[in-house]
Amino acid sequence: MRPSKNAFIGYSYQEQITFLFLALMDAERKIYRLEIEADVKNNFDDVKISIEDNLIYSQIKDFDEVELTDLKFSENQVSIKGKKHSLANNCLNVLFFKKIDINSNCNFLGIPALKTNNVHIISLSRIEANEAIDNLYKNNEIRKITINKFFSDCLDNRILAIKREDLPIINIFETKLLEETIDVGKRHLEFSNILHIEGKPGVGKSHYVNKLSTIHNNSFVYRLWISNQDKDYKKRLVYSNFISDITKKLFGDYVNRNETEVIDKLRENGHVFIIDGLDHVENYNSEDLEKFVDFINQLIPNCKTIVLSRPLKLKTIWKKKYLIIGMKMKPKRFSMSFIILTNTLSVVVFIV
Structure with a gap:
């Protein structure tokens, strides 16, 4: 039942990072809502993340080669290799690359990041994303399979807004006896600890x-x-x-x-x-x-x-x-x- 190392080979890089967000929502329960390809007034629309009252907008780039010098910041926008992307105002903007040399100075959802000009820049390869997901489910391999199937079903059915309560129920051992219980008295037992x-x-x-x-x-x-x-x-x-x-x-x-x-x-x-x-x-x-x-x-x-x-x-x-x-x-x-x-x-x- 252990997932293959290539379990996510069919996913694009954008889908792979989105699945990492979904796994974080499932495992840690801090993320309340994910919206894929969000309808927003900025270009950081690949995934919109809701955590309590905070909104986070992300752009996920599948570039083979990119350097910090390829990023040019100006008021309310960032240019990536000459293409302009407008930023979300008064919100956190996150920019993912498969590989970019950065010196991290903070963390975003536990992932090392470089914060500059109101943007968190993250370098995260497919392998690193897989390792992060594996670590979230290291004691729950079956749950990883369940969430992977849930995500695939969402994509197949174009369900692009996912709330925490939409996730499959948390699987725990049953504690109810399978035999009928009889009443065995009401006397309180006194004991220390x-x-x-x-x-x-x-x-x-x-x-x-x-x-x-x-x-x-x-x-x-x-x-x-x-x-x-x-x-x-x-x-x-x-x-x-x-x-x-x-x-x-x-x-x-x-x-x-x-x-x-x-x-x-x-x-x-x-x-x-x-x-x-x-x-x-x-x-x-x-x-x-x-x-x-x-x-x-x-x-x-x-x-x-x-x-x-x-x-x-x-x-x-x-x-x-x-x-x-x-x-x-x-x-x-x-x-x-x-x-x-x-x-x-x-x-x-x-x-x-």
Whole structure:
């Protein structure tokens, strides 16, 4: 599924740079709108970019050879090899070349640029543009394919104005159980910053997560198992996918972030972090188990954390309770009761 190095060979240089803008809009979510071949009163009309209240006008030149001396600036216009181009007034103007020798003095959307005469001049080859796009999607190759297809469809259908909300939805792992959830009680569990709830298979741990998420209104739930039919089951157990998926859910973009940034955001939002099914990592991707445990240990000083799993072989220092199931008879039906046993054998009973 990895895109070919020549995935964009059919694009013109202008389309290639426009796709870079689209990838930036998708990954970083700062660009609100792109308009290709914009109807404007200037010649920097290849792509008009909207970022919050700022408008940016770009001209993208596919010249094989050009030098700074070929650019002549005068009031409200620039002449490129003798051809005049009017500039946008009171807005940022950006001029792209495949190759031009410049000494950059600023950045435009993370790309080195030379700012002069109210114009940002950028030297960016096709290869460099591809590398920038690859870096945006280095942990999300499938997303890169998706956005490439979306862009091709837009061009084929002459859809030349693209808003951020028009982009394909951000793909994240499902957290809803594929089995019907039962009500397992409403008793609030008191704990400090870490609670590990263990239980045998079938006792109702995953269903209990749903109740915990209603008790803790600001909870952030991550499930390492939702069903035996889950198409993403193996991917969920990979630590890098775990961090990437949390990042997308927290920030709503595809920017690569480290654990510290993720934890800071969880703390800032005041989340109770609930992770269900850690035993699946121990059993089916044990080489990543310590990474998960280290992440949880980093969470403990920053936000309340609840871990649910079958009994683990790995020893932790987390405060632990045990979940078991019992049955209570009521007229004409059985009712389920869930019992939490602490490691000191005190008992809390949840009756439905």
